[in-house]
Amino acid sequence: WTTDTTPVDKLDELSKTSYPLCMRILHEALKTHHHLKNSGRMQYGLFIKGIGVTMTDALSFWKTEFTKKIDLAKFDKEYAYSIRHTYGKEGKQTNYTPLGCPKIISSSVSAGEYHGCAFKHMDQNSLRQKLFNYGVPAATINEIADLAREQNYLGACTAYFKFIHKRMPDKLISHPNVYFAESRVILA
Numbered sequence: 001w002t003t004d005t006t007p008v009d010k011l012d013e014l015s016k017t018s019y020p021l022c023m024r025i026l027h028e029a030l031k032t033h034h035h036l037k038n039s040g041r042m043q044y045g046l047f048i049k050g051i052g053v054t055m056t057d058a059l060s061f062w063k064t065e066f067t068k069k070i071d072l073a074k075f076d077k078e079y080a081y082s083i084r085h086t087y088g089k090e091g092k093q094t095n096y097t098p099l100g101c102p103k104i105i106s107s108s109v110s111a112g113e114y115h116g117c118a119f120k121h122m123d124q125n126s127l128r129q130k131l132f133n134y135g136v137p138a139a140t141i142n143e144i145a146d147l148a149r150e151q152n153y154l155g156a157c158t159a160y161f162k163f164i165h166k167r168m169p170d171k172l173i174s175h176p177n178v179y180f181a182e183s184r185v186i187l188a
């Protein structure tokens, strides 16, 4: 995936144009609730690392959102470490890579969590409503929701890509960061 740097002030726009649905939902949930639980922070944090958000920018991005609800001292104490950890700057200094679709699809998601694969983890009504809210026309909603119901999650993701970009991706989607890279090839 891209090695270019992505500025955090572009993430709102990119979430609509170039994110796969799983990441668009996480971004939106973070902006709405000013919080994400641990698995959501991990899934989204590694994704934005993969699209070229620097650690300094990532810290400021999460801090800006979280401190709308909690104070700065709590953020620094409870969350800053794990963000630096994501970038391999703490603990064993492992250079964590962004999660691929199989891993995301097989994650378990509880109530109040927004990580996982939208096509696997959202129920049909919520998925249809979400796509409708994003301006997807009824025929495409049916196509995507049917693929999701048939457990063809990557097919559903590809159909969403095709709707957003008005063409198919050149590479098979099997990783959210591949989705993003394919999108940028078309839109950048």
Ligand code: SF4
Binding pocket: 020, 021, 022, 023, 100, 101, 104, 105, 116, 117, 118, 119, 153, 154, 157, 173, 174, 175, 176, 179
């Ligand atoms: Fe995300 Fe992959 Fe699911 Fe698409 S198929 S929504 S990229 S986990």
